[in-house]
Amino acid sequence: xxxxxxxxxxxxxxxxAIASLNCTYSDRGSQSFFWYRQYSGKSxxxxxxxxxxxxxxxxxxTAQLNKASQYVSLLxxxxxxxxxxxxxxxxxxxxxxxxLTFGTGTRLTIIP
Amino acid sequence: xxxxxxSPTHLIKTRGQQVxxxxxxxxxxxxxxxxxxxxGQGPQFIFQYYREEENGRGNFxxxxxxxxxxxxxxxxxxxxxxxxxSALYLCASSPGTSSNxxxxxxxxxxxxxVL
Numbered sequence: 001x002x003x004x005x006x007x008x009x010x011x012x013x014x015x016x017a018i019a020s021l022n023c024t025y026s027d028r029g030s031q032s033f034f035w036y037r038q039y040s041g042k043s044x045x046x047x048x049x050x051x052x053x054x055x056x057x058x059x060x061x062t063a064q065l066n067k068a069s070q071y072v073s074l075l076x077x078x079x080x081x082x083x084x085x086x087x088x089x090x091x092x093x094x095x096x097x098x099x100l101t102f103g104t105g106t107r108l109t110i111i112p
Numbered sequence: 113x114x115x116x117x118x119s120p121t122h123l124i125k126t127r128g129q130q131v132x133x134x135x136x137x138x139x140x141x142x143x144x145x146x147x148x149x150x151x152g153q154g155p156q157f158i159f160q161y162y163r164e165e166e167n168g169r170g171n172f173x174x175x176x177x178x179x180x181x182x183x184x185x186x187x188x189x190x191x192x193x194x195x196x197x198s199a200l201y202l203c204a205s206s207p208g209t210s211s212n213x214x215x216x217x218x219x220x221x222x223x224x225x226v227l
Binding site: 004032034036042043044045046049088090099100101102103104105 | 114145147152153154155156157160168170200202204214215216217218219220221
């Protein structure tokens with residue numbers, strides 16, 4: 001079992017709709033969770049961080065964490081063509097100290 | 113812009129050669145982590161430096177080595193390059209408070225091609 005799993009996609013969503021990106025992780029003791037956006041040929045850019053169960057909202061983005069189910073998701077409301085990118089889920093394991101484990105990423109395409 | 117810089121941006125080497133990649137961390141950050149990202153994959157942790165000492169290593173062979181300087185900039189050295197070393201090499205800096213809630217900020221990366 002991979003430590004961090006994401007659907008590789010591609011995920012296609014109409015402009016203005018909600019895009020939902022999912023991630024599961026294997027280490028139950030993991031403490032912190034991050035979503036990074038990566039445009040083609042560029043480096044990862046932090047979108048959201050979440051540490052506690054529940055929802056965390058920042059503008060059009062909402063991160064959701066469920067530690068019991070070992071599941072973290074990212075919702076993008078009112079999707080824009082500029083949201084088209086690969087979204088990377090990253091987990092800081094319990095032994096961690098910032099040694100992030102990444103999923104393979106989900107490629108998201110927003111259709112105008 | 114994260115304030116993390118890397119050089120060079122692109123590099124072409126041949127198998128068996130050695131390469132040195134450089135990273136300057138964000139102001140006030142004393143921790144630098146290096147990642148390798150192969151095409152179509154997520155970044156893989158190579159190692160981390162905290163206040164000039166190695167602070168953890170991923171599943172990479174000893175020919176991957178690093179260094180951190182007193183100004184917290186860092187180098188990644190790879191000896192005896194192999195074709196599979198072709199990847200985007202990412203440097204990330206963080207404040208180094210030993211909290212599990214620290215965020216890492218990535219530099220633009222160095223794209224290495226080994227022929």
